[in-house]
Amino acid sequence: MDFTLSTRGETFRSRIQDFVEQELLPLEEQASSYDEHENISEDMLQAMRQKAKAQGLWSLQTPCELGGQGLSTVEMAACYEAMNRSIFGPVVFNSAAPDDGNMMVLSKVATEAQKERWLKPIVNGDVRSSFVMTEPAPGSGSDPSMMLTNAVRKGNDWVVNGVKHFITGAGVASHFILIARTSDDTRKGLSAFLFHKDDPGWEIVRRIPIMGPEEHGGHCELRFTDMVIPDENRLMEVGDGLKLTQIRLGPARLTHCMRWLGLAKRSLEIASAYVSERESFGIKLADREGVQWMLGEAAMNIQVGRLLTMHAAWKLDQGDFARKEVSMAKVAVSNTLQQAVDTAIQLCGARGYSKDTRLEWIYRYARQARLVDGASEVHKMVLSKNLLKEGGDFWSWG
Template identity: 90%
Template sequence: MDFILSPRVEECRQRVRAFVDQELIPLESDPGSFDEHENIDESLLQRMRAKAKDRGLWSLQMPQERGGQGLSMSEMAACYEEMNRSIFGPVVFNSAAPDDGNMMVLNKVATESQKERWLQPIINGDVRSSFVMTEPAPGSGSDPGMMLTTAVRKGNDWVINGTKHFITGAGVASHFILIARTSDDARKGLSAFLFHKDDPGWEIVRRIPIMGPEEHGGHCELRFTDMVIPDENRLMEVGDGLKLTQIRLGPARLTHCMRWLGLSKRSLEIASAYVSERESFGVRLADREGVQWLLGEAAMGIQIGRLLTMHAAWKLDQGDFARKEVSMAKVAVSNTLHQAVDTAIQLCGARGYSKDTPLEWIYRYARQARLVDGASEVHKMVLSKNLLKEGSDFWTWG
């Protein structure tokens, strides 16, 4: 694969970087920029989104004919990394989870009429969305096969009953993708449906408090009680719910990695600036060997993560599911994010632990990385199964 960006993509990357430096990073030091859940204030967000649209930096992942920029996965990797050098970046560019993954899967599998009704408003930024799959124990978590929420067909409708939790963005979402059980078939037992926030038969039980800063709309527990969804709002065929989940989660996991690399780089930028100025016992911290080791190791980890992420993105662009490559990137980059921000806090000392920099925000946010979209242990199991099945072909150049 060729790591050289086309002139168009390099120009886009530079414009994203400039927008982040000029418009977003300065906002982070103002407490008034934040909402009560430690994300960008809604009114400020709308102003920044308008600026991103005006500068042609909106919905990079969507086709140009739908108002996006039409970037491939590998092209997105370079630009997403730049946008999340700010903690506010992804949502400003309409590239934050869960909207990002929902837009990509709807663009791939929805019918044209479904795209007009359910996808286009998300691309336009008129509504937000949510992906409804995870359930409380003993329901489905990393194993979708344990799903307990049911969809029972009644004529031309489906009746939904069950409970979901940790549903990201549900508190502000208007458009939802729901995965529910339609049969006991091990591979074809799940199906996917679309519903709107105003549809009757469901409720938000609570917004679950979490350790770190929240995405807009939080992480919610939902209850479905005889909710009726017309069959025209079914995505793909009956029994294709697991397939849709696989189509969605591979690219979505990788875009997490792209964004996390941006946060990792920002952490080292903050630390590097501090140790270059701060002196201790007559010596700049940057000139101390121990500090150099910490910075060098973290920088190396980021570059390894970038290579794994770009390789997985390239494989996806070739039409491959890239399951191994995505899992490797997910495990490595989630660890790299923690290493980078932990190193930065250590080097910045009390300043890093304070709210004078965004490092403590990033640190709390980073802890979820080893859990979301499949815990690291699950991805290592995927890699082990592939190794045992493929032997030395696990490392093929093909």
Template identity: 80%
Template sequence: MDFNLNAKNESYRARIRDFVEQHLLPLESNPEAYDEHENIALGHLEIMRGKAKHEGLWCLQIPEHLGGKGLDISGMAACYEEMNRSIFGPVVFNSAAPDDGNMMVLAKVGTEAQKERWLKPIVEGTVSSAFAMTEPPPGCGSDPGMMQTSAKRVGDKWVVNGHKHYITGAAAASHFILIARTSDDARKGLTAFMFHKDDPGWEIIRRIPIMGPEEHGGHCEIRFDGLEIPDENRLMEVGDGLKLTQIRLGTARLTHCMRWLGLARRSLEIATEYVNTRESFGQTLAQREGVQWLLGEAAMDIQVGRLLTMHAAWKLDQGDFARKEVSMAKVAVADTLHKAVDTAIQLCGARGYSKDTPLEWIYRYARQARLVDGASEIHKMVFSKTLLAERADFWRWGV
């Protein structure tokens, strides 16, 4: 592959970099810019989103005919990385999870009527969304086959009963994608549906407290008790729920990597600025060999993560499922984010551990990277199985 960005992608990347520098990095130092869950406060978010729309930097990942800018996945990789040099970045450009993945899958599989009703408001930024799949034990986590939430057809409607938890963004969402069991078939037993927050028959039990700063809407536990969903709000065919999940998560997992690389870079930027000016025993910290080793190793790991991510993005652009490439990127970049911010805190000392920089925010946020959208151990199983099946061909070059 050619690692040079085309003119369109480079233009968007450079403009996003300027926007982040001019508007978002300064905003992070304003205590009033944060809500009670340590995310950007809604008033400030509305202002920044207005600026992003005005500058033509809104919803880059969605096709132009649906209201976006139509970037390919390689372009998204470069731009999402720049966005998340700010902890506020992705949500400002309407490129944050879970809306990001939900919009992309609806753009791919929704009917025209479904796109108009369910996708368009998310693209416009007038509503947010959630993806309801994960369940408490004995329900599904990494194994969708353990799905307990059921949808039973009654006439032209589906009646849903069950229990979900850690549903990101649920407390703020208006539009939900729900995965529920519709049969006992091992491969075709799950089906996907859309429902609205005002539909009766479901409730948020609680917003689950977490270790790190939270996305808008938190991570919620929800219960379904007779929620009725018209068949017209079913996504794809009956039994295609697992297929929809795979379509959504392939690119969505990689967009996590893109964003995490931005946070990793920001962490090293803060550290390098500090060690270049902080003196100790007649030298700046940057002049010390041990410091150089720490910085160099973290910088190298970030570059490895960027190459893995861009290679997976390129393969997705070619129409490949890129399953092993996405899984390898997910594992590597999750580890790299933690290593980069941990290194930065170590080099910045007490300043890094304090709230005088966003490093402690990034550190707490980074711990979830090895868990979300499949734990690292699950992804290692994915590409190790591929290795066992392909043997030497695991490392083949495309022709």
């Protein structure tokens, strides 16, 4: 792997860095910039999105012919990290979850007609989207084989019944990708469907309160009652729901890592500025050996996370599924984010614990990282299975 970023990638990264510095960081200091769920307010978001579009910094992950910038996964890694120096960054550039993962999977598997109807409005920023998979117990969580929501074929339609929960962004989404059971086959028992917010037969039961802060649209519980979806809105073939999920979740897990690295670096940036100025018992905190150990360890772990993320991104760009590499990055970077922001709060003391900095926001947000898109323990199980199967080849350079 060549660690030199392409000229195009570096140009985009530098321009995003400038946009974040000049446009977004100042907004974080203004109370009027926030909505009731502690994210960027809708009015401010739309204004910033127009600026990002005007500067050609829009939908980096989407192919050019569909209205995006067509960046490679490696180029995305550098740019996503730069944009999430701000807590407002990803959504401004139309590169936030779940939209970015939905755009990437639809660009790969949707028919041309489906791309025109369902994908392009997301790419354009006209609508937002959601991925509807997770269910309350005893339904599917990390184990999709436990899915209870079912879709039954009725002529040219499918009739859906079931309950989903923790569906990110559902409160504001217009376009939804739904995974439902269509047979009892262990590998081909799930199928994927598209539906619109105005389609009858479903409802948002509640917006589930979380530790927060929340993405736009929250994390919702949905109920489907005899919802009718025409077969033309089925994605891929009947029974390909698990395959679609795997196509989507690998890259989407990695884009989480890219963004989390930006937040981890921002945390150390805040802490470094504070300890460089703050004196205690006649000496600056930055000159104390214990403080240096804390900063050095956190910085080292961030770099380890960046290398794992870049390696997985590079393998994806080579056409590899990079399942081991993505899992390793997901586990390591989720831990690194929490360690980095916890270290920053400790070094900033009461100021870090207060809302005078963005650290407490990042700290609460960081706790979900070890849960979303597969809990860390599940990814470790995947890695263990690969190790036992491959032996020494687990670490192959190939």
